[in-house]
Amino acid sequence: MDPMSNGTNRQWSAVSEYERPLTLYATRILGDVGRAQDVVQETFLRLFSQNPFPAQPFVAQWLYTVCRNKALDIRRKEKRMNPLSDSHIETLRSADPPPPEILESxxxxxxxxxxxxxxxxxxxxxxxxxxxxxxxxxxxxxxxxxxxxxxxxxxxxxxxxxxxxxxxx
Amino acid sequence: MKFSPDDPKLTAYALGELGDTERAEMEKQLAEDEDGRKHVEEIRAVASMLAEELKKEASPGLTEGQRATLEARLSSRVKKAKGLRRLMSLGWFRVAACVVLAIGVGLLVDALQFHQVIRGAFRASSEQLAGVPMTKGSPSMGGEGGGGGGPGCGGDSTTTSVPIVYYGMAGEGGGGGGGGPVAVGGGLYRSETRREAGEAGFNTEAYSGITDNAFLRVVDNPLSTFSIDVDTASYANVRRFLSEDMAPPKDSVRIEELVNYFTYRYEPPRGENPFSVHVELSGCPWNREHRLARVGLKGREIAENKRPPSNLVFLLDVSGSMQPENKLPLVQSAMRMLVSRLTENDRVAIAVYAGASGLVLPSTPGQAKETILSSLERLQAGGSTNGGAGIQLAYDAAVSSFIQGGVNRVILCTDGDFNVGVSSEGELVRLIEEKAKSGVFLSVLGFGMGNYKDSMLEGLADKGNGNYAYIDTLQEARKVLVEQMSGTLVTIAKDVKIQVEFNPAQAEAYRLIGYENRILKKEDFNDDKKDAGEIGAGHTVTALYEIVPAGKRVESSGVDPLKYQKPMQAAPASDSKEMMTVKLRYKQPDGDTSKLLEFPVTDGGLSYLQASGDFKFAASVAAFGMILRDSPHKGTSTLDAVLELADEGKGSDREGYRAEFIELVKKAKAISER
CATH class of the missing domain: 1.10.10.10 (Winged helix-like DNA-binding domain superfamily/Winged helix DNA-binding domain)
Known part of the structure; x- marks a missing residue:
């Protein structure tokens, strides 16, 4: 089926418009492109299941919010398993260098x-x-x-x- | 009034973030404040520099596979939505039901997401997190900002039919993993362990749960239908566990794959049929009251020099997890052996995948061995695993150099640890199923340990018209790729299904041993659209039935006798002495219509001591499998009895595989006595 056909139009155009910016954003939070991509994919899957679909002006805000929460959730869980970094979680203070994929560009x-x-x-x-x-x-x-x-x-x-x-x- | 440079309002104004009234007021004040205006200028300058620089950061976006997943999800949602609309039109009183249904759909979507998340959590990122000792839990669906949607757990109904059990086992340093066990809610995943870099400890091998086939009463279920399976991976995997002094996880033991690991001396076919069928019936070694029937198939043999031209595309996993000596380096050695056997009629291409995928060797004639070997040497492992994109690429390469009437095959070499892109098992299986329609067959060769995804690989081979083997040693590589080359590569019949009808006058109940995940519905036997197993040149396939003869007591099925039904009327043929009729259906490798073969079987009343050596050996392997699985049906089998039976059935054993089996049983005995 053509994803651009009726009914899925808005969902698909949200994917085309925001997949890159969201991946960039999530990569910043997670420090890893692969996991960021997973988070973004999940974010879109969640968007697809939204009923009613967020009104046009709020789509971006919705996507960024969900994407951020998912990414932070994963990061929090990772760090929770590593007691040494516990104190860093909530302050979101991170000196991690950006991942090499982004540095290169x-x-x-x-x-x-x-x-x-x-x-x-x-x-x-x-x-x-x-x-x-x-x-x-x-x-x-x-x-x-x-x-x-x-x-x-x-x-x-x-x-x-x-x-x-x-x-x- | 002057603005302090510390007033955030300045920035808000400079960036156009103020409302009309505030902005007008600011402008009035700034008109008289030169410093303020200078600040605004500077803020705007630095803002545009930032915007400029930040624009240069490139984003990879989603992977091809992920995008395809999303597209697929959208298409399926449209279908569901249409169904809902149809329901709606049935009238208002149905609305309540529709609401329930809509919630159901929401749950399903969330369940799918959950599956994705689990896979995501399995991103065993030794390569990405090297040296960072941390362990991830599986992210739950709770606590998200978006709201809406149902709870994030539930039936995994669309992806796999059996729950997947992840085994955590200490002392498995091979994959370089470590970390702690994390319990996952939802009841579906009983336990899960994460493998991470830097610590030794747990593995994340995944096996689908198997429940042993039960005894079925002939009056209730006169027909037993299943698809053949020539896979052998489970045996090599069991051998690997035992050789490391560990009892194999119960669900890693698939009895039919143990039995089919061995070649039996069945007569090859004489007529036009691509395979011959041999049925042998005698006493059951582990239950004196029962009979054991062995159905053996033997594929037509094709001499090495008569082998049709082959168009092979190797799809190699070169992700970080493939680095260990028993993975990519073993793949390379195995391929070198295979390449040495290729001729000018054959073509080879090599595609690799990790985070990205690519064709490292375009389709090349088989005699250009130097070219092929040198591209093999250059392969290195590193990065994450995007299996989906690689599979796409490999099939495209196979289709573009398709040989009519030849062997066209993608050979996937991996540890199955797909962690990027289309990584849900269901999505990958659908992709493969689609690709199999192109006439290209699939072989899956599993490598390595520690994060080996057995259930995923078996599923892929199954849907891709293919076979699946586990390669743990160079010797095993030689067996699969060189000794059985024509069998592994040349399919002589596809969609081979077996249906056995039992005669209630002779048999009270029966049980198919193994093949748990190959069971078909009785209607599927005549349905040519239903996919089934393939048989390769020279392959033997063996299936065993344990039969309770008529008149013998069967353990109660727990169901009361029927109150309103008449007992089934036996047909006139039931007067015959026939125990059962074995029916087979198969298609030519390039055909769409199946052909039917039938063989009636009569019990000659032999005891198992009088049975053939192959029969005894196959029975001993099945008994060994039942003991390893701690099957409720293992009867009186013991490892000692297995040894005795295997020894009697060993025969000439030219290649030494049966002797190796006997060693394995001894090993298992030593482990169990510890």
Whole structure:
């Protein structure tokens, strides 16, 4: 059956539109492309079973929210089995370098990116959601379960640190 | 008023995140605040730099296989939705029922997701997490942000018919694994262990649960129908466990595969039929009151020089889990042996898969041995396993160099640990089933240990018109790929089904030994659309029935005698002395219509001491299997009795396989006495 035929239209166009950004997003959280892909696949499977289907303006927000929760769930479980890293779970502070697949595609790590990689993970996450995924403060607040003003503060702080580092370089 | 550079409002304004009123107010104030305007400029500059840089990060997106899974799921949902609409039109009073049904569908979808998650959790990522000692639990479906949907567990009705049991066993360092056992809720998966890098300990071998066939009363079930099975993997796997001083997991023992590991000296066919059929009936060694019938098939032999041209595509798993010496290196040695036998009529291609898949050797004539061997040498293991994409690629390669009238076959060499892409067993099986229609057959060669996925591999070979062998040693590789090359490669009949009708005047009850996952419905026998097993050149297939003669007591089935039904009227032929009639159906390898063969069998009343050597040997192997499975039907069998019977039936044993069996029984005895 042609996936573009009637009735499955919206589901399939959501896959085409968001599979890449979501994989990127989940890879950030999990530090591993393969597991991120699994999470994204599950996210779409879950979307397919949604009835009613989320209204058009909320599809992206829905996808990012579910994808994030699934990814965090997996990460939490992994870390729970490893008592040494217990304290790192909730603060989401991770100095893990990005996976090599993503590093390679960057021609050279610019100052800005270096500065970004140095930020606390919660600032990195909202900055990526804003500038890489084009999500509004409101959407980011829904996705991350933070208040809108909290999102504003994190983005502001993050940008400020980056500006400072770029200026000093 | 001046803005402090620490005011997040500045950033919000710069990024266009303020509402109309707030924005207007900000603009008014900024008009008089040069520093503020400068901040805004800087924020915008850094924001655009960030956006620019972040755009360069490429995303792989989903794998081909995952996308295909999603597409398939969408198509099937549309079908279900149509069914629902039809129900809806039946009237309002049905709405309540429809709601229940809709919830049912939701549950099913979640159950499928659960299956995916389990597979996902099995992403045995020694390669990805090397050196990171962590153990993953299986993610549950609970606690998600999306809401909606049913609980994430339940029947796995669409993917596998039997629950899969994951065995955790200590002391299995071979796969390089470790980690702790994690119990999975939902009751479906009884236990599960995770293998992770860096620690020795558990393995994640998966075997489908098997329940021994029960005795069936002839009056209730006069027909016994099953598909033949020439697979031998279980024997080699059992041998591997025993040689490591471990009792094999019960469900890894498939009795028919133990029995069929050995070649029996059945007369080859003389007429036009592709195989001959031999039935032998005598006493049952493990129950004095019972009879044992052996149905033996022998495929036509094809001399090595008469072998039809072969178009072979090797599909090699080169993922990280294939690194150990008994996996990829063994695959390479095995293939070198096979390549040495190829001729200019044959063609070979090699496709590999790990996280990605690719064709490392396009279809190449068999005499270009140098080219083939050198591409073999270059193979290295590393990365995750996307079996689905590889299978697609291999079949495409086989179809593009298809030899009419020749052997066209994909040979999959793997430990079955698919962990990327189409990794649910059901999806892979469907993919293979689809591909089998192209006329390309499949051989599955299982390698390695520790994370060996037996149930998955057997399922693939079954659906792909193929055979399945487990290769644990170079000697086994020689047996499968060289000695039995024509049998492994040349299919002489396909969809071979056996149906036995028992005569109630002679037989009270019967039990098919083994073949638990090959049982067919009685209607399937005449249904040419129903897939069944293949038989290769020179192959022998053996099936054993334990029969309770008429008049002998059968253990109660627990069902009361029927109150309203008349006992079944026996047909006139039941007066005959015939115990049973063995019927076979088969198709030519390229045919679509089956041919029927029938053989009536009469009991000559022999005791098993008078039976042929092959009969005794096959019976001893079956008894050994029942002991290993701790079958409720093992009767009086003991390992000593197995040894005695095997010794009597050993015969000339030119290749030494039967002697090896006797050694294995002794080994099992030593383990059991520990």
């Amino acid at each position: 960057r021609e050279k790590t610019s100052q800005v990116m270096k500065a970004l990689d140095g930020l606390p993970e919660n600032q990195q996450e909202v900055i990526r959601l804003k500038f890489q995924h084009g999500r509004s403060y409101k959407e980011i607040s829904e996705i991350t379960n933070l208040s809108v003003s909290n999102v504003g503060v994190l983005i502001h702080k993050g940008l400020k640190s980056i500006r400072a580092q770029v200026a000093n370089a």
